[in-house]
Amino acid sequence: MAKQFEEVEDAKRTTQRRLPRAQREVQMIEAAAKLFGKKGYAATSMDDIAEACGVTKPMLYAYFGSKEGLYIAMIERAADYLRGHIARLAPEPNIKRRICQGLNVFLHFAHRYRDGYFVVAGSVSSSRPGSSMIDSLRQQMLALAANDLASFRPEGLSKAKALRLVEPYAHSLIAVGESSPQWWTGNAGLDLAESERTVAKLATAIINLVRQELKAAVP
Numbered sequence: 542m543a544k545q546f547e548e549v550e551d552a553k554r555t556t557q558r559r560l561p562r563a564q565r566e567v568q569m570i571e572a573a574a575k576l577f578g579k580k581g582y583a584a585t586s587m588d589d590i591a592e593a594c595g596v597t598k599p600m601l602y603a604y605f606g607s608k609e610g611l612y613i614a615m616i617e618r619a620a621d622y623l624r625g626h627i628a629r630l631a632p633e634p635n636i637k638r639r640i641c642q643g644l645n646v647f648l649h650f651a652h653r654y655r656d657g658y659f660v661v662a663g664s665v666s667s668s669r670p671g672s673s674m675i676d677s678l679r680q681q682m683l684a685l686a687a688n689d690l691a692s693f694r695p696e697g698l699s700k701a702k703a704l705r706l707v708e709p710y711a712h713s714l715i716a717v718g719e720s721s722p723q724w725w726t727g728n729a730g731l732d733l734a735e736s737e738r739t740v741a742k743l744a745t746a747i748i749n750l751v752r753q754e755l756k757a758a759v760p
Contacts, residue, residue: 566604569594570615574657582612582660616671619661620678622650627685636692637748641741643685644718648736651722658722679715687711693748694755703755710751717743 560568572594576585587608591598605611626646633639651658661675687707694703717740725736 565596566614567618569596569601569604569611570618571654571657573611574615574654574660577612577615577660578656582608587611613671613674615657616661616674619650619654619657620674622654623647624678624681626650627682636689637745640686640689640714640748641737641744643682644714644721644740644744645737647718648721648725648733648740651726652733655726662719662723682715682718683711686714690714690748690751691755693752695759697759698755702758706754706758707751710747710754713747714744717747 569590573585573590576589576593580589585608587598587601590608590611591601601611605614623646626649627643630639630642630646633642647658687704690707690710691700691703694700721736721740725731725733
């Protein structure tokens with residue numbers, strides 16, 4: 542029995558050694574995300590993470606340098622996902638559809654990487670590592686949202702004025718995107734498609750308010 546156990550452990554170690562670097566890195570980040578979400582950043586040690594993903598602590602340090610480096614790698618991965626998926630929507634000619642699909646990127650990210658999403662969301666406006674990176678990403682998304690909303694301006698209204706007027710609505714759109722995963726995961730039995738429809742309704746309401754605001758601003 543002991544020999545069989547040793548053989549199984551040897552097989553596991555062999556599999557771990559054969560993992561490509563990129564795949565192992567993802568494994569480490571996902572294990573860390575679960576622990577950060579469960580215990581918090583400060584209470585999670587590199588020993589905890591190493592044990593959770595079945596590697597040695599020196600290997601963690603070799604990959605990320607420190608716990609902060611691992612945390613920032615997780616933030617970077619989330620930022621790349623959100624930025625990349627939203628960028629893919631740029632060719633969509635229907636602005637309303639593009640806005641709704643952009644907000645759904647937040648839901649899809651939380652659906653695929655739930656632990657990571659909530660850890661990243663908790664890093665906003667905090668002193669945790671990577672918070673400035675998240676703030677920078679948010680500013681980029683705000684700029685995209687404002688630009689899309691300003692596209693609803695009627696003839697006779699300058700884009701510069703439209704951008705000033707839509708700024709609070711752009712913040713509202715981003716707030717919908719950031720908070721929708723928390724609402725969705727907090728409602729057991731609510732499927733992703735239904736959540737997307739609700740987000741679309743909220744986006745439509747904001748867009749309608751923007752249309753009214755811009756129309757009223759025409760000289």
